[in-house]
Amino acid sequence: MATPFRFEELAGRPCPIAASLEVVGERWSLLVVREVSLGNHRFSEIARGTGAPRDRLAARLRALVEAGVLERRPLSESPGRAGYFLTESGRDLLPALQALLQWGNRWLADEPPVVLEHHDHRVDAEWVCRTCGEPVAASPVERVLTPAGRRLSGR
Template sequence: MIARQDPTTLNGRPCSVAASLQLIGDRWSMLVVREVVFGNHQFSQIARNTGAPRDRLSVRLRGLVDAGVLERRPVSEGSRHEGYYLTEAGEDLRHVLRALLAWGNKWAVTTPPMHLVHHDHPLEMESHCSTCGENVKDVDLIEEMIAPGWDMRGRL
């Protein structure tokens, strides 16, 4: 189970983005998730492909397990070697990785080192509303602060 927190206990504005970043917001966390998504479950694979210092990686992996993003389990039936696997909460981070990849390919690198292929064409990401099916446009969104004592400008 994911380690949830009361957003009103955070410094600053109560915010799910801030709470998420406390769980997965350091450099190594999303790189670990990337590697597990790519099928690299063993510590040595994750260390090699992230470039993380081994001591930091150990701490980060333990934190992601404790937070409910990853779980440890045998790499194969009957094996005594364990690997890291995504939990349901970790699986939901695939969408975040796709968005970061698209943003990074557009804004962070001179030449994209990889892209995603959907059937026979490069994947172009779009958001759509799962309730009505419409593509989501910023102009159609309203930010609505529901935490008591706050509005969009800040604390009341």
């Protein structure tokens, strides 16, 4: 990670979810990541795809680059102009976006406007543990406070 997040400055419990949301939870941030992942790298493309006001978009892009989620570098096709690209950290946000996509399709849409497909069928994904191969929802999952977490919880 670029500079480790200051968990001790979180308002509530010291939790990586809260930390993530401090970084990518502001309005438009995740939509910017979505848009870049769709291959739209230029300011104007991202503005159109998200619908964000230009000043907000500029602020978000700056913050996301600062946070190491995006990288700003010259476009190969038109040098002199720069574009925004996902870093590895940014690519690693895609599962979260997909979870939101699946939730929106399931709970907000009569008929989903977009779906993901692979191998000629619609993707209906679930979260599976890499280590034991079991779907996470299937077994009771325990939330364990690490020593670092205990230190942060003030004790």
